[in-house]
Amino acid sequence: MLGRKKAEDICKEVFRRAGSDPAEVLLFSEAQNLTRFANNYIHQNVAERNVTLIMRLLRGKRLGLATTNRLDGEGLDRLVERARANAEVSPEDPDYPGLPEPADYPTVDGFDQETANYSPKNRAKAVGELCRQSSEHGLNGSGIFSTGASEIVIANTQGVFAYHACTNADFQILVAGEDSSGREQGSGWQVSAIHVEALGQLAVKTAQDGRNPRSIDSGEYTVVLTPYATEDLLNMLNYYGMGAQAVLEARSWMCDRMGKKIMSNLVDIWDDGMDSSGVPTPFDFEGVPKKRVNIVEQGVVKSPVFDRTTAKKMGEVTTGHALPPTMRSFGPIATNLFMAPGTSSTEDMIKSTERGLYVNRFWYTRLVHPRDCVITGMTRDGVFLIENGELAYPVKDLRFTQSYVEALAKVEGVSDQTRLLTSEFGGQATRAPGLKISAFTFTGLTA
Amino acid sequence: MENLMSRALDLAQSNGAQYADIRVVESRTESIQVKNGVVESLNFAESRGFGIRVLVKGAWGFSSSNNLSAEEIDRVTKHSVEIARSSGLVGGERVDLGPPVVSRGRYETPVQVDPFTVSLEDRLGILLAADSEMARAEGVRVRQSNLVIIKEKKWFANTESAFTEQTIIETGGGVVATAVGDGEVQSRSYPNSFGRQQVTGGWEVVLQWDLPGNSERIANEAVALLTAEPCPADTITTVILGGDQVALQVHESCGHPIELDRVFGSEAAYAGTSFLTTEKLGSFRYGSEVVNITADSVRPLGLGTFGWDDEGVPAQATPIVREGEFVGYLMSRETASKLGRVSNGCMRASSWNRIPLIRMTNVSLEPGEWELQDLIADTDRGIYMMTNRSWSIDDRRYNFQFGTEMGYEINKGKLGRMLRNCTYTGITPEFWNNCDAICNQNHWTMWGTPNCGKGQPSQIAHTGHGAAPARFRNVRAGIYRQ
Structure with missing residues (x-):
């Protein structure tokens, strides 16, 4: 960890080199550790320390960008020289709204010293426990246990200086037998909130219950989804449409649906950067404080999330959801996403299902068509046929091709428990409940 | 460089590693993205650092850092050994690497024209020309074009006496036209999907692809797809x-x-x-x-x-x-x-x-x-x-x-x-x-x-x-x- 003072000094060194040119620096410092295991032993075990500076320099309305992880004088000199050279050759950018002004940044809990200090031995002990459980049941355990700490700093020559230190922990386990598997995940910013043994027991049970799966026909089924599967629905809807850039480019599922009720009454989705029950960050990558955004309220499409560029174009106010300038083309996205819990237990949702499928997880999901967010993917790590309100038997994995917008229109139940999960891409966090959906289209079978 | 790398390998062995290797990588990437005539990103990115991989009693450890100083090499080397010892706590299969690897030499991607010698103005000019060509097609909502050039220098050494030095040069680029109409969104890409084609090679490949010369065609195809069967x-x-x-x-x-x-x-x-x-x-x-x-x-x-x-x-x-x-x-x-x-x-x-x-x-x-x-x-x-x-x-x-x-x-x-x-x-x-x-x-x-x-x-x-x-x-x- 650099600490606030040293991070501020580095930014000042960059601005000193920039002279009178307006400029912005995004500093991202990280110390990350990841223990990976398979076949019930640790086969990869890694650590990384890095500090990255992304500089945006302005010459009038011309923008130049440069990135480095070299903090020595030569590295900082080249950073500024190349940002300036890039600005000089760029045409004027009519869309860029200029550097933001300083703002008050509220503090939010997101740093845990125990997580930051978690050692390779601590991780090995937890992984060893999981491998023991798995091995005792004749199963094959694999997965990761990662812990780390990061600092995010946004500073500009207008006086913005925003600093946030945070920690992260993620335990992902897959327990597999000859023809079945179970998977569980615990994520968050406090390693103490991850209950390794309990997660292991759940995964082992799913793998045991899933033995001797049968083939069933593809077609339309009622589904009861765990939070892991729901997370995929929310993330795909986020990546392909909750940001204002996707709306501007008419590729979002929100297009032509703003203010309309297109999902079940039971669906409430929002983003809240300040909510510590997710993975909070008080400001975005331009240094703008994050605002809560209600994205879907009781099934009605309310609003995408904005950064300053898209807000300016659409006559709105930024909600503080800018990505780093190197990802500008993608536009803003939600980063601390929530779906409201309901009142049903998972058992209730199964009991109320005459015939359907209980799905633990979706996998390798990809966009087939954007406007209805049509997605194809596979089930994985536990699929069971529900008959007469009970899990009847495990079934082989299926491929689905389904509009996620239509799926959320057919939500009949939402679980009263949610689970916090972090995405492998970009530190995005989602707190998701389980769902019961009355019709979901499966289009293929595995051998 | 070789001295710093030897320092890490010697330290790893003296701390108990049966095998160690170190890679030092220095990369430069220059990328340009143009969308609807606006240069959305013109970026120079530099990354430098090293990673040390060690085997201790048949278990792996790896640690890495962006700070290429002797002190940090020592810290990271010791850390990688500590990590490997932790890996060994869980038991399991012990790694056997087979015969030793003792490669030595230097390699560089053959290029006709080093893309880093082509001016920013010339690179940007190709993308802006491609953008103008796509704009000729009526009904295209989003026009995107990009170029990327990468030079990665990499040094590798192991405790079996291997030492290699490589410079890999990559050049990539492409255009994408997206048309929108009546609930339908259709995109066409050239020369490849996901934004670009990319190869190990020099600027000559960008000239062969002729991005401006293919842009109007793919834009028209995107529009035609809106009403295709x-x-x-x-x-x-x-x-x-x-x-x-x-x-x-x-x-x-x-x-x-x-x-x-x-x-x-x-x-x-x-x-x-x-x-x-x-x-x-x-x-x-x-x-x-x-x-x-x-x-x-x-x-x-x-x-x-x-x-x-x-x-x-x-x-x-x-x-x-x-x-x-x-x-x-x-x-x-x-x-x-x-x-x-x-x-x-x-x-x-x-x-x-x-x-x-x-x-x-x-x-x-x-x-x-x-x-x-x-x-x-x-x-x-x-x-x-x-x-x-x-x-x-x-x-x-x-x-x-x-x-x-x-x-x-x-x-x-x-x-x-x-x-x-x-x-x-x-x-x-x-x-x-x-x-x-x-x-x-x-x-x-x-x-x-x-x-x-x-x-x-x-x-x-x-x-x-x-x-x-x-x-x-x-x-x-x-x-x-x-």
């Missing part, structure tokens, strides 16, 4: 895939399942495993007799072309499928040793801060004998699909479903109406056993896939895939119902 729904038909789509089919349904670490379960929790288990080696009919697939790291332009892999093993070519029979894997030292073989040099790390994993080099479908026009003329009914739009495959690389940007119906040996939203699905060995014709060298291109994800923490690899258009019988198409 949809792909026939859920039908069994003959499909001819364009070379770019064949390249992705090879990548997903052959390249990944032949990674021997997947076969041994190392990726089970993330990327998945493989249906090509070891008892199938040399005795499994992967495809029809016309199917020959090779993995190599020596062919010109391939994104998997280099001097040595990240374990210091020399570049080479390996038969993977011969006349339809499965005969080879992509291997590391550790996994090859489990099979009683020697590594064929497929360990690659995405940067200094990641360990090497088994990654595709250039996994290519060898050319057949057909001219494309003859292949179409020989097809009574079917669909010609080109340029990938979506891809999904199960964790054993068995059940896949792909979508393409554009298709044409084939009727009595001739291309007919344009088709939109084309998809097809299948089971890998069934699909490749239904391949009955592959186009010849005239239609064969070394395609680049610069976005291959694998590993935790995640790594993005750049892989090459030589491919030509090919024909597949009895394919289920039109999965997406409109």
